[in-house]
Amino acid sequence: MSLVSVSNVFELPIGKLPRCGPAIILRLKKIGIETVGDVLGHFPARYEDHSEVLDVSGLVAGEFGTVRVRVQQLRGRRAMYRRGMHVTEALVGDGTGSVRVVWFNQPFLTKTLSVGEEIFVSGKVAEDSFGLKFTSPIYERTDKNDTLHTARIVPIYGLTIGVGNKQFRSLVKSALDKVDAARPVHDWLPEEIRVENSLATYWHALEAIHFPENMHEVEESHLRFQFDQTFLHELNQRVVKRYTESVIGCALPLDVEIVKNFIAGLPFVLTDDQKKAVFAILKDMERSHPMNRLLQGDVGSGKTVVAAIAMRHAAAHGCTSILMAPTQLLAEQHSETLKKVLGPSEIPVVLITQSTKKTATLPKGPCVVVGTHALLYEKVVYPQLGLVVVDEQHRFGVAQRKAIKAKNKAGYTPHFLSMSATPIPRSLALAVYGSLAVSSIKHMPVGRKPIATRSVAEKDRGKAVDFVKQHVQRGEQVFAVAPLIDPSDFLSVESATSLYEQFSSDLFSGLRVGLVHGRMKPAERSKVMDAMRRGEIDILVATAVIEVGVDIPNATVMWIEGSERFGLAQLHQFRGRVGRGEKQSYCFLFSSSRGENANKRLKLMEEATDGFVLAEKDLEMRGGGQLWGTQQSGFAEIEFLREISLDIWDMARRAADKIMSDDSALAHHPVLALQLKQFEEELHRE
Ligand code: ADP
Ligand code: MG
DSSP states (O other): OOOOOOSGGGGSBGGGSTTOOHHHHHHHHHTTOOBHHHHHHSOOSEEEEOOOOBOGGGOOTTSEEEEEEEEEEEEEEEOSSGGGOEEEEEEEEETTEEEEEEEESOTTHHHHSOTTOEEEEEEEEEEETTEEEEESOEEEESSSSSOSSSSSEEEEOOOOTTOOHHHHHHHHHHHHHHHHHTOOSSOSSOHHHHHHTTOOOHHHHHHHHHSOSSHHHHHHHHHHHHHHHHHHHHHHHHHHHHHHHHSOOOOOOOOHHHHHHHHHTSSSOOOHHHHHHHHHHHHHHHSSSOOEEEEEEOTTSSHHHHHHHHHHHHHHTTOEEEEEESSHHHHHHHHHHHHHHHGGGTOOEEEOOTTTTTTOOOOSSOOEEEEEGGGGGSOOOBSSEEEEEEESOOOOOHHHHHHHHHTBTTOSOOEEEEEESSOOOHHHHHHHHTTOEEEEEOSOOTTOOOOEEEEOOGGGHHHHHHHHHHHHHTTOEEEEEOSBSSOOSSSOOOBHHHHHHHIIIIITTTSOEEEEOTTSOHHHHHHHHHHHHTTOOSEEEEOGGGGSOOOOTTEEEEEETTGGGSOHHHHHHHHTTSOOSSSOOEEEEOOSOOOHHHHHHHHHHHHOOOHHHHHHHHHHHHOSOOOSOOTTSTTHHHHHHHTSOHHHHHHHHHHHHHHHHHOTTOTTOHHHHHHHHHHHHHHTOO
16 A cells, blocks of 8 residues: 655665665565655554463463563573574563473574563463473563564564564564654644544554554554545546646537548448547547547457547647557557558658657658657647547646646647546546546457456366467467566465476476566566567566557467456456457466355456456455555556445545535645645656
């Protein structure tokens, strides 16, 4: 969960915290934790309740127990057994009795602990012929105000190899102390909103999510942080909407003949949904107010062609259009598609890339410019910019809109069309798209072959391997997706690197196997993707990075490991990477857990081919928070939204309406205004 950053201390690198050395810095970086804010935003995966403190006489062999005891005896020695390992032995006790404790390989304990000192000892109790004992329990001094590891509800974090929970808990505590010393007096959330919605204060929530007094506090804290994000999101939508309604656009009256001829010249007939979308878009563009519309539809449903018609319409009025894609690769694909479609009308399509941006020259008349989202930050100014199409970026903020307007020498704000292949459940659409009108393409052009989807049982893995080999022999290509980059000791899930190992040296040795993941540099990544496109790779193992992207018509098999780890909508996105050519395509779903829910989801994937249906089901079935899976997704923003219950949306919506009706410019809420600005910047960082 991303936290609202309320102090500069959040930006401090973790190296500034006490006892945080280079080794742990490096390891935590692997899981995306680099700053104090990252540490605090890494919420516990679960909690263990060890708050009950027992008398020594109350300890039971075989059970977990925590006691508050004095050290009565303490000594260290080399053991005769276990290869001479160092053993620290202690006898500890309270008024009710004594119990033995052993620790292995911690010779320093005889120095850090001393006889007579009072400590908590917490761990599983065993019994041997000499009576009860603790083996390698956690201990903690009792002289501090608060314990972190014992005698409380203990947070358990999902971490990475080489970082222990005890170590991380201490880090969280130092981070909290550091922030506490520098914290502003007030909550950033206006007090009346906080109280009205019975929310915990920010500071209380931050502490309680890590070190709760009871489980109720954990719930309260989650609620508070979810509300924060949702509220800012809602507020942002309203600010964007107010902005777009206040600016002047450019009316482009419809020339029916031109559009009709253009459509008649296409090599196919538009689907009904495409026609409806075109009609709505052209109507929008006729108004003197800028269009603000979203076009959503599955991959391959024909959105680009619809955008091209709008571009043709703009060109008829002498207006240039630009299209921004999330990756270079997608920009190139769009440019190819548009060249084919717009070529006959003699509208030039100019692709601007990192390497051509210095030399690219724009033609005299209207044209279509294609590039990545970075186009926004290029200095080019267009004489008459009529339409901006943005692919796969849902939240387009005020700052971006102002930047676009500044690109237009003619002064007015261009029409705006956003395209998305990530369907949003209807119940969330208003919240997510708030300020946008929506057109949906629900049905694929005729003649598409649905992708045969099978959930594969472990015992049939061999069959899937043979199947893949056969298809590779025919010259077809395969994608294999895993949920993680590296193996994890915490989650028993297949990782891309281990899958790659297994594929290249064992299951598919002899075939050309490639690997691509989100930690690779973009240049390296596109080298691999290019090789895949050229057919020099048979099987490409990947993480969710391939979710957005590549059109490789020759790829016919999608192999998904740990499919229970992905949302239905995300699985559907993966599946959309194949089936882009003439050949029949396949999707194999593997999963390590076979709970009832997992089975139901896999069944749905086998049966439903419609992204909109899956998005609805996804929301219904997931309901509660999903622990992770968001970092690697290209749609982290949407992933987050899925976890928010409709009740919280309601609360946030009402709160945002109230603020906007009382103080729409946020003039009386400077702290809130600042947070909103940061929130917007955060959304568009990259
Ligand atoms: P999207 O952008 O939604 O992923 P595209 O616009 O790239 O989809 O379209 C995918 C492919 O389908 C393109 O090759 C396009 O020419 C083709 N196409 C689009 N609309 C139709 C249609 N109505 N009938 C047949 N083919 C179509
Ligand atoms: Mg597309």
